[in-house]
Amino acid sequence: MTKLSVNINKIATLRNSRGGDTPNVIQFAKDVQRFGAQGVTVHPRPDERHIRYQDVRDLKAEVYTEFNIEGNPIKSFMDLVLEIKPTQVTLVPDAEDAITSNAGWDTIKHKAFLTEVITEFKANGIRTSIFVDPILKMVENAKNTGADRIELYTEAYAEDYVNNREAAIKPYVDAAVLANGLGIGINAGHDLSLDNIEFFQKHIPNLLEVSIGHALIAESLYLGIENVVQMYLHRLSK
Template sequence: MTKLSVNINKIATLRNARGGDVPNVVEAARKIESFGAEGITVHPRPDERHIRYADVKDLKPVLTTEFNIEGKPIQQFIDLVLEAKPAQVTLVPDAEDAITSNAGWDTIKHKDYLKDVIALFKSHGIRTSIFVDPVKKFIEGAAETGADRIELYTEAFAVNYAKGDKNAAKPYAECAELAHKLGLGVNAGHDLSLENLKFFKDNVPHLAEVSIGHALISEALYLGLEKTIHEYLKLLK
């Protein structure tokens, strides 16, 4: 079964919009775990516009499932990850002005940089994943960095699938097969939803984990958080 890791950034966004501590991100994460999710994902950014660095420190002691911290490995982020020691760190090449993640790593151009960061995290027992576009040369580059996994950036799939393209998952399937052959685990995330997740999972092999936040929290406004998580888990079985 592919694991579901729920990204709780949007819960933090809602809290920050009003100030105070409602909704409480730690309580939300504990509820999400109790509803059956196998992981919690956060993506702190330097401006702390949603998840704050303090949230990461508050979450770590109470989570009972896998904790995945995403972000660009600037020094502040590296220090946070080494302090929190999550199960997994996912390296994302965030542009400073990006609203959300909008590209994967060029693992060839940045190979030496990634190798150094990954070696550091792995020396502390943290599983490493690299956020990549479904491009075979970047999958091969990821393997050369020493990463444990890749996370396939699925926005293009979601856009093309919504247009009726039945081949939308093909490049992802090919990259997943290549990653598996190279000894890399396969994660995926970005714009996956109740509408497109089953098709993606049915057509992309070796899928270990999906990280879903925006769509899941949005759908929960209509269905309720517990029911929405159960619907995702059914699709992933």
């Protein structure tokens, strides 16, 4: 079974927009694990506009499933990961001002840098994954950095799925077949949703883990709002 890691950044975004501690990031992480999620993902950025570095420290004691920390390996991020020692670190080449991740690594151009970073994380017992586009040469060179896994960047799949899902999935299947042959594990994430996740999972051989945040939180609002509205109406009718 492919594991589900829930990215809780959007919960922190909602909390930060109002101040205070509602919704509570730590409680949400506890709840998604209690509901069956096999992992929790966070992506702290330098400006801490959603998940804060202190959130990551607070989560360490509460995440008893797999803890995945994503981010660009600048010094502050590396120091945080080495302090927490999560199950997995996922290296993402996002700019500091990026709204969300928008590209995978060029594993050829940045091979030396990635190899150095990965060597340090692995020496500390942390599983490493590299965020990559479904480009065969990038997958092949990800293996050469010493990474344990790749995370396939799935925005293109999600965008093309509604028009031609067979064409949308093909480069990801090809990348997965290559990764399997190289002996590197496969994760995936970005814009995967209830609409497209089943087709993706069925076609990607040996898909180990998906990390889903934005869609999962939005879908939770849509699928849960009727119940909450009815609960308010019930209380107001007393």
